[in-house]
Amino acid sequence: DTEVTQTPKHLVMGMTNKKSLKCEQHMGHRAMYWYKQKAKKPPELMFVYSYEKLSINESVPSRFSPECPNSSLLNLHLHALQPEDSALYLCASSQDTSGASNTGELFFGEGSRLTVL
Amino acid sequence: AQKVTQAQTEISVVEKEDVTLDCVYETRDTTYYLFWYKQPPSGELVFLIRRNSFDEQNEISGRYSWNFQKSTSSFNFTITASQVVDSAVYFCALSDSSGYSTLTFGKGTMLLVSP
Numbered sequence: 001d002t003e004v005t006q007t008p009k010h011l012v013m014g015m016t017n018k019k020s021l022k023c024e025q026h027m028g029h030r031a032m033y034w035y036k037q038k039a040k041k042p043p044e045l046m047f048v049y050s051y052e053k054l055s056i057n058e059s060v061p062s063r064f065s066p067e068c069p070n071s072s073l074l075n076l077h078l079h080a081l082q083p084e085d086s087a088l089y090l091c092a093s094s095q096d097t098s099g100a101s102n103t104g105e106l107f108f109g110e111g112s113r114l115t116v117l
Numbered sequence: 118a119q120k121v122t123q124a125q126t127e128i129s130v131v132e133k134e135d136v137t138l139d140c141v142y143e144t145r146d147t148t149y150y151l152f153w154y155k156q157p158p159s160g161e162l163v164f165l166i167r168r169n170s171f172d173e174q175n176e177i178s179g180r181y182s183w184n185f186q187k188s189t190s191s192f193n194f195t196i197t198a199s200q201v202v203d204s205a206v207y208f209c210a211l212s213d214s215s216g217y218s219t220l221t222f223g224k225g226t227m228l229l230v231s232p
Contacts, residue, residue, distance in 0.1 A: 042208055042222035043162070056218050088160055097218050106152075106220065108162035 003027055004109035006091050012115045015081060021112045023074040023091030029107070031097045032074040034066060035090040037111070043090055049074060050097050081116045088113050119144045121211050123223035130199050130230055138194045138226045140209030146170075148214035151185065151192045156225070157205040168192065199230045 004025045013019050023032065031050050035043035048056035049068040057066075063085075065077040074091055088111040120143040130136045142151065153165040166176065168185050176183045180197045196203055209223040 040225075042225055045218070045220065048218045090160075090162065092162075097215070105164045105167065107164070108154075111160040113160070 004091055004093055004107050006089075006109035006112050008112055009110065010113050010115075012117065013078065013081065014117050015083075017081075018077070018079045020078065021076040021089055021091075021114070023076075023093075023109060024072055025093040025107070026072055027093065027107065028071075029093035029095055030071060031094045032068065033092040033094075033106075034064075034074070034076055035092060035108075037088040037090055039087075047076075048097060055097070078114075081114075083116050086115045119146075119149075119211050119213065119219065119221045121209050121221055121223035123207075123209055123226050125226045126224070127227040127229065130228070132201060132230055132232050133198050134230075135195060135197050136199050136228065136230075138196075138207050138209075138228070140192045140194065140223060142190050142192065142209070142211045144211060144213065146213045150212045152210040152212070152220070153183065153192075153194050154208045154210060154222075155205045156208065162208070165194075196228075199228075201230050201232055204228055204230045 007022045011019060033048050034046040036046050037043040045058050046060045047066045052068045052071055063080045067075040090111045091109045092106050094106045122141045124139055128136055149170045151168045155163045155165055166183055173185050173187055182195045184193045206225045206227045208225045210220050212220045
């Protein structure tokens with residue numbers, strides 16, 4: 001079982017809806033990430049939170065709004081999405097963002113599969 | 118800029134065959150990290166290995182082995198005696214010394230192991 005939990009696993013929403021994706025980890029990690037993965041493509045980084053502060057936004061449209069209420073939780077608020085935003089949204093966490101962190105692992109959740117109608 | 122190339126889009130093998138997944142990378146950094154992840158149909162990316170640029174020792178873990186060659190900028194992954202459960206998409210990835218924020222994935226290789 002993954003130690004990064006994402007809910008919901010599946011979400012269908014209309015273009016006018018407002019919804020949120022949630023991610024939780026209890027490994028004491030201080031860095032959390034949102035990735036977007038389209039079918040048959042590699043994951044693409046969207047946002048990075050380090051010590052609960054947004055450190056990277058990869059020019060993601062404002063209809064995606066991340067939030068990190070505390071070190072264990074990461075949300076992605078969705079509003080006015082487009083059908084092309086349909087994808088698998090993966091949350092990940094690591095001890096910190098440093099490449100030299102001693103565990104060397106970036107833990108991923110199972111993802112939330114989003115369909116925008 | 119970093120780049121990871123996985124030239125094999127899809128590989129099909131029969132159970133018990135050995136299979137090698139290729140990964141070639143480009144980076145200007147002297148310190149960098151290489152990774153392999155497995156993504157089964159469930160969607161979760163499963164960490165398999167991390168290797169830093171200063172450690173060229175090959176590694177074996179059960180049926181898995183990795184061959185890191187800086188001279189050819191390659192980090193290949195071999196599965197010995199493949200099993201149906203090995204069927205998944207495998208991603209090679211690269212990050213620079215600043216860490217996971219710069220993780221670049223290859224396009225992935227889909228491995229299909231049939232009984």
